[in-house]
């Protein structure tokens with residue numbers, strides 16, 4: 111199975127596979143997403159990122175040279191504008207990173223005390239949003255695969271997708287569903303040259319972690335920049351693998367319908 115749940119070590123030679131990649135990152139103004147913007151821009155990728163707060167989007171775009179897109183992945187009416195702006199600005203797409211995430215109710219609480227609306231919001235941001243955006247961008251990703259570049263969708267997961275932590279029910283259920291979705295996408299689209307990864311970055315020193323576990327000691331947590339380097343390495347390995355198999359055998363023609371449409 112190509113979709114995995116563990117990170118391998120960083121790529122030792124940091125080759126130039128990332129250079130000139132066209133990458134979309136959701137949640138690019140904070141924590142891991144921001145670190146990924148920095149990491150991939152520094153390695154020569156063309157990056158577009160998405161977040162809701164316009165002033166933070168503007169600030170990160172100015173600081174990094176990446177294309178900032180204001181949008182909310184949990185809102186279906188935002189998905190096509192995000193996809194159109196991203197593909198328009200990048201001139202195509204090789205890598206989609208579904209990173210933006212909602213914790214659900216904060217402070218975290220047992221499922222019995224979780225409002226249905228809070229569960230719905232976690233699912234909208236962490237599961238349905240990535241699904242809609244992937245669907246909207248599938249045509250562009252498949253085109254990249256057909257051109258022999260390979261295409262990767264990285265869904266950022268969590269150990270809460272696997273372990274039943276009390277208080278993490280809404281978040282954990284949404285991440286578990288996203289992880290399984292990634293595995294099914296992978297089975298369905300492997301023959302097109304589109305690879306799906308579902309990876310847990312580990313516990314990181316980010317605003318999301320501080321919100322979830324306010325009394326955690328930040329010195330015990332991973333730096334988002336380290337996780338971004340590891341994820342960059344995983345994307346790179348997936349692309350190298352895809353490119354060698356794309357050279358070895360021709361791709362199937364596109365077999366899904368409505369590739370450029372998100373769910374209504």
Ligand SMILES: NC(=O)c1ccc[n+]([C@@H]2O[C@H](COP(=O)([O-])OP(=O)(O)OC[C@H]3O[C@@H](n4cnc5c(N)ncnc54)[C@H](OP(=O)(O)O)[C@@H]3O)[C@@H](O)[C@H]2O)c1
Pocket residue numbers: 136137138139140141142143160161162163166181182183184208209210211212235266267268269310311312313314315316317318319
């Ligand atoms: N931190 C950890 O220890 C940890 C552990 C395991 C997995 N993860 C996963 O790692 C990923 C990144 O987490 P993080 O800790 O870096 O989070 P973070 O610091 O809270 O950053 C979240 C980013 O996503 C954006 N965002 C949130 N909701 C959004 C929405 N609906 N539409 C568009 N953008 C949205 C935020 O900007 P706006 O608010 O302006 O939209 C921000 O840029 C998440 O998938 C998380 O589940 C984190």
